[in-house]
Amino acid sequence: xxxxxxxxxxxxxxxxxxxxxxxxxxxxxxxxxxxxxxxxxxxxxxxxxxxxxxxxxxxxxxxxxxxxxxxxxxxxxxxxxxxxxxxxxxxxxxxxxxxxxxxxxxxxxxxxxxxxxxxxxxxxxxxxxxxxxxxxxxxxxxxxxxxxxxxxxxxxxxxxxxxxxxxxxxxxxxxxxxxxxxxxxxxxxxxxxxxxxxxxxxxxxxxxxxxxxxxxxxxxxxxxxxxxxxxxxxxxxxxxxxxxxxxxxxxxxxxxxxxxxxxxxxxxxxxxxxxxxxxxxxxxxxxxxxxxxxxxxxxxxxxxxxxxxxxxxxxxxxxxxxxxxxxxxxxxxxxxxxxxxxxxxxxxxxxxxxx
Ligand code: PLP
Numbered sequence: 001x002x003x004x005x006x007x008x009x010x011x012x013x014x015x016x017x018x019x020x021x022x023x024x025x026x027x028x029x030x031x032x033x034x035x036x037x038x039x040x041x042x043x044x045x046x047x048x049x050x051x052x053x054x055x056x057x058x059x060x061x062x063x064x065x066x067x068x069x070x071x072x073x074x075x076x077x078x079x080x081x082x083x084x085x086x087x088x089x090x091x092x093x094x095x096x097x098x099x100x101x102x103x104x105x106x107x108x109x110x111x112x113x114x115x116x117x118x119x120x121x122x123x124x125x126x127x128x129x130x131x132x133x134x135x136x137x138x139x140x141x142x143x144x145x146x147x148x149x150x151x152x153x154x155x156x157x158x159x160x161x162x163x164x165x166x167x168x169x170x171x172x173x174x175x176x177x178x179x180x181x182x183x184x185x186x187x188x189x190x191x192x193x194x195x196x197x198x199x200x201x202x203x204x205x206x207x208x209x210x211x212x213x214x215x216x217x218x219x220x221x222x223x224x225x226x227x228x229x230x231x232x233x234x235x236x237x238x239x240x241x242x243x244x245x246x247x248x249x250x251x252x253x254x255x256x257x258x259x260x261x262x263x264x265x266x267x268x269x270x271x272x273x274x275x276x277x278x279x280x281x282x283x284x285x286x287x288x289x290x291x292x293x294x295x296x297x298x299x300x301x302x303x304x305x306x307x308x309x310x311x312x313x314x315x316x317x318x319x320x321x322x323x324x325x326x327x328x329x330x331x332x333x334x335x336x337x338x339x340x341x342x343x344x345x346x347x348x349x350x351x352x353x354x355x
Contacts, residue, residue: 050243175259
């Protein structure tokens with residue numbers, strides 16, 4: 001089947017098969033990775049190789065630390081302000097539900113100021129020139145790809161001297177990225193990285209230390225940086241699978257090749273949507289997500305039939321988020337082009353019969 005779920009999402013089949021082959025006996029150790037001490041040589045090797053591969057494929061500068069955490073991106077909505085909101089206020093760009101969740105949580109720790117976006121920006125990103133940053137802000141937070149709305153920034157905001165913080169949960173590793181533009185990047189793993197339970201944080205070392213008073217030790221980035229993300233027991237199995245996903249990306253030709261494939265996949269689906277009145281997408285041309293393509297049927301009464309037929313044809317999880325309705329096709333890295341072709345064929349056939 002082709003799984004268009006927004007997450008947890010499809011993993012590359014070759015990765016799943018390798019994990020299956022190694023499940024009960026990793027590398028002749030006689031143990032599953034799940035059973036290994038995180039401080040033993042075998043797991044430390046797995047962990048170090050995963051980080052090294054990620055650094056290679058994403059070209060992470062040496063001045064950045066890569067942290068392998070738990071708690072999902074949602075925990076980062078709190079952990080970011082706990083660690084970085086030292087000046088008492090932070091700026092936000094609001095482009096939808098995930099931006100708003102990050103803002104609501106940050107407001108528990110200090111002042112949340114809107115630098116751009118807002119209720120009118122659920123289907124388009126604000127123009128680069130319209131972002132008004134408070135130079136005294138502790139950081140500027142934005143959501144480069146809004147997973148629910150399917151709205152994606154085609155540019156990286158210029159935040160000047162204010163550190164830029166990005167929730168990249170649904171776009172990290174979808175294409176090459178200039179990490180040096182960011183103060184901190186975070187992502188729940190369960191889209192392009194690996195299984196849920198793992199959260200990646202890539203943070204400039206200058207931002208480590210000095211969290212807000214009362215910040216629990218287990219939420220202090222510096223503690224993870226100083227302990228190779230092993231202050232306590234890390235999500236070992238998810239970390240191992242993520243390492244296999246990073247190796248798969250490298251073997252596929254790295255992020256330039258993955259990015260080109262993702263660009264083609266999205267272009268095919270948007271072309272199909274643009275070519276008819278039967279399907280519609282509300283998202284502005286320059287803000288269309290490569291990863292989460294949202295669309296509706298002109299006749300919403302046909303939604304259920306469309307989804308039922310898709311499911312029967314092996315095209316799974318196309319229902320849009322409950323808050324926006326309609327359809328959403330998530331096209332993460334592990335979705336092959338053949339999956340997009342199958343979806344487009346199904347859409348054309350459905351339109352032929354019911355249009
Ligand atoms: N931010 C974005 C952009 C997301 O897409 C998601 C989940 O889909 C989250 C945050 C929440 O992530 P988690 O469930 O890992 O806490």
